[in-house]
Amino acid sequence: MAENLNDPAAASLMETAAPPAGILVSGHFTQPFGYQTYRSQGTRDWLITFTLSGEGEYRLKDSRFRCIEGDMVILPPGTPHDYRTPEGCVWEFVWAHFVPLPHWSAWLTLPQEPGACTRMHLESGARQERVRAAFARLLRDSLELDFYKRQLSLNAMEEILLVLAEMQSRRTGSTLDPRVEEIWSYLSQHRKEPHSLERLAARVALSPSRLSHLFKEQVGESIMEALLRLRLSHAARLLEHTSLQITEIAEEVGFHSPFYFTKQFTARYGSSPSHYRKERQRTLENENEGALPESSGEKPMV
Incomplete structure (x- = not known):
């Protein structure tokens, strides 16, 4: 051995x-x-x-x-x-x-x-x-x-x-400030809704400038950058696992303009939403074809 x-x-x-x-x-x-x-x-x-x-x-x-x-x-x-x-x-x-x-x-x-x-x-x-x-x-x-x-x-x-x-x-x-945690949790649960720095700051009783500074200091990106990332990552999952149209996905994750959604998605993932969906589906099909058939009573190898 x-x-x-x-x-x-x-x-x-x-x-x-x-x-x-x-x-x-x-x-x-x-x-x-x-x-x-x-x-x-x-x-x-x-x-x-x-x-x-x-x-x-x-x-x-x-x-x-x-x-x-x-x-x-x-x-x-x-x-x-x-x-x-x-x-x-x-x-x-x-x-x-x-x-x-x-x-x-x-x-x-x-x-x-x-x-x-x-x-x-x-x-x-x-x-x-x-x-x-x-x-x-x-x-x-x-x-x-x-x-x-x-x-x-x-x-x-x-x-x-x-x-x-x-x-x-x-x-x-290195725990997050409770107010930053509150905003992060709120954004994660309300990705689709429109947000403004002023309303978010009022939610945790901070000035917009103080919340903006505190959030970026602890999370490493601005509030709007974090929201954009959350929206686009959810869009990627919807593209991969649903048959929703691009316009429907754009609306589902909070974009009112499909053109702007496509522009932001392409900038982040390096391909358009439609091309991303085709590539992910092709990859999954190839992986499934290459997977060994299950044998009755046999455990998969971890």
Whole structure:
């Protein structure tokens, strides 16, 4: 067995197939000694595992560690990995392969261990129970092909990442100002509505100039830039997963002019909404054609 991915013995390990990138895939495994996943080139998406009980072992490029109940491990795309159930152990864990939505990027800026992985431990209690419940919903909803179930599974994945980001922010003391959090939450829930800096500032009892400065200082972009990003990321999801017309999507995400929507979408994503939709559909079709058919009773490889 290889001690890490630089060990010459690693060449003899069998590569584990990865699910098609771009599709949220998840599972719940209880694996005895002998279970192993090895990918010398990593995957094209992100991989997250959360240990429910027992022990698992990771052997990465520059590190080797075991994970116990409450341990979360996140591997970015392209990270070579080798993880397994240690001898004498049974490892129960949940996992998910995912491609982050645009507005998740800030939440994935988490501390990394050598070997480009993120490790965080959730003590037993409310936070761990919340993550367990979110994974349960993710597992249930990601099995459905229905558009709304898919959105619910993405919401569960988003909740997991938010819990981790919130936990890290409390450790480092870098929590957002409550007034900035209020505005961010309000914009996220009211993307379609028209907004003005004056009305938003009045909502949190600040002057427009003070709110503008505080928001950009803590979030890294202006309020209107953040709103535009939220609207366009939602539009991208609608283009990918619905058959709504471009004009309908523009209106749904808060643009009164389809021309202006197309201009802003093209500037952000590098292609027009119609071209983006065609490319995403083509990519998903190719990935589905390349996926192996499921065998009855056989678990997917995580």
